[in-house]
Amino acid sequence: MNESNKREIESLIYLLDDPDPEVQTGVKKRFKELGEHAVPLLDQFRSESVKDSQKQTINNIIYNITAGTVIEEFAEIVEMGVHDRKQLEGALFTLCKFGNPTLRIEEYRKKLDNLSAQIGSDIAYTPSISEKMQIMLQFVFRDLRFRGDSKDYHNPDNAYLDRVIDRRKGLPIMLSCVVMLLAHRLDLPFYGVNMPIHFMLMYETHNQEILIDPFDGGTLVSYNQCCYFLKKNGINPKPEHLQKADEADILIRCIRNLIHSYAKVQDEKRVADLRRLLQIAELKR
Numbered sequence: 001m002n003e004s005n006k007r008e009i010e011s012l013i014y015l016l017d018d019p020d021p022e023v024q025t026g027v028k029k030r031f032k033e034l035g036e037h038a039v040p041l042l043d044q045f046r047s048e049s050v051k052d053s054q055k056q057t058i059n060n061i062i063y064n065i066t067a068g069t070v071i072e073e074f075a076e077i078v079e080m081g082v083h084d085r086k087q088l089e090g091a092l093f094t095l096c097k098f099g100n101p102t103l104r105i106e107e108y109r110k111k112l113d114n115l116s117a118q119i120g121s122d123i124a125y126t127p128s129i130s131e132k133m134q135i136m137l138q139f140v141f142r143d144l145r146f147r148g149d150s151k152d153y154h155n156p157d158n159a160y161l162d163r164v165i166d167r168r169k170g171l172p173i174m175l176s177c178v179v180m181l182l183a184h185r186l187d188l189p190f191y192g193v194n195m196p197i198h199f200m201l202m203y204e205t206h207n208q209e210i211l212i213d214p215f216d217g218g219t220l221v222s223y224n225q226c227c228y229f230l231k232k233n234g235i236n237p238k239p240e241h242l243q244k245a246d247e248a249d250i251l252i253r254c255i256r257n258l259i260h261s262y263a264k265v266q267d268e269k270r271v272a273d274l275r276r277l278l279q280i281a282e283l284k285r
Helices: 003-015 021-048 052-080 085-098 105-124 129-143 161-167 172-186 223-232 247-264 268-283
Strands: 190-193 200-204 209-213 219-221
Touching (some): 021 052, 052 085, 085 105, 085 161, 085 172, 085 268, 105 129, 172 190, 172 200, 172 247, 247 268
Antiparallel strands (some): 190 200, 200 209
16 A cells, blocks of 8 residues: 555545544445455554444444455355364354454464363363353353343344354354354364244263253253243244254354344445355355
8 A cells, every 4th residue: 555545544534533424435435445454453443443333333334345255255154064063163163254344363263272271171081071161151150151132132242253252142153152162172172053033052971962041151951841831932842943053054044143143223335245145045055
């Protein structure tokens, strides 16, 4: 980037505070014209800003510039297939770019690596498969204090893996994904259960499948309790409701959660873009 472009971008950033709607429209249009060359400076200014409203405005501008590229990146990942935990992890972190377009995915992979390393030796030296499960649940839900966000359930932050890792709270499916991605690193048999309304975790031993509620601090629950929950919410329980979910189904449900969250706040641009992602994921299902 040459010096004149850099000065122009800095001037445009300061104009974001102008109250005149026409100035705002002109600034956003010019940023769109400048394209991805403007993103590094915008990202820097966003990180230095003290106003949440200004951070959100800059984030939206970066999103409008980068959305097309992120959609293409996501489509490439889905085209290669989402059939295992590593592929699911890559897809989920790419999905995070709809909330944070400048996300450095490798940093979050390292965060998961570091978290799993903290209990790696405990897991390795514990012979009991049931005790390994308890160590993981204790670590995630007690020591790290991951929890469900019941106060602001539909906040999009609860549906993005990176934000859930940072904030330690989120939707049931995202809390489950944290456990499953850590479990993948430690070779533990944790799986997702795509139960209607409320996503669950499952832990598989040699003779049983244990259901776990990630939204309730990793509490163990029975099949009867899940069936009662479904009936109470007007759903006739079926065997497939409590079976292990594959990675493609998990990804699709994550996208749908985001669509619902952004529809709640009337972010039509993101809803439309996420619907494109949903079509891409469902076509490859």
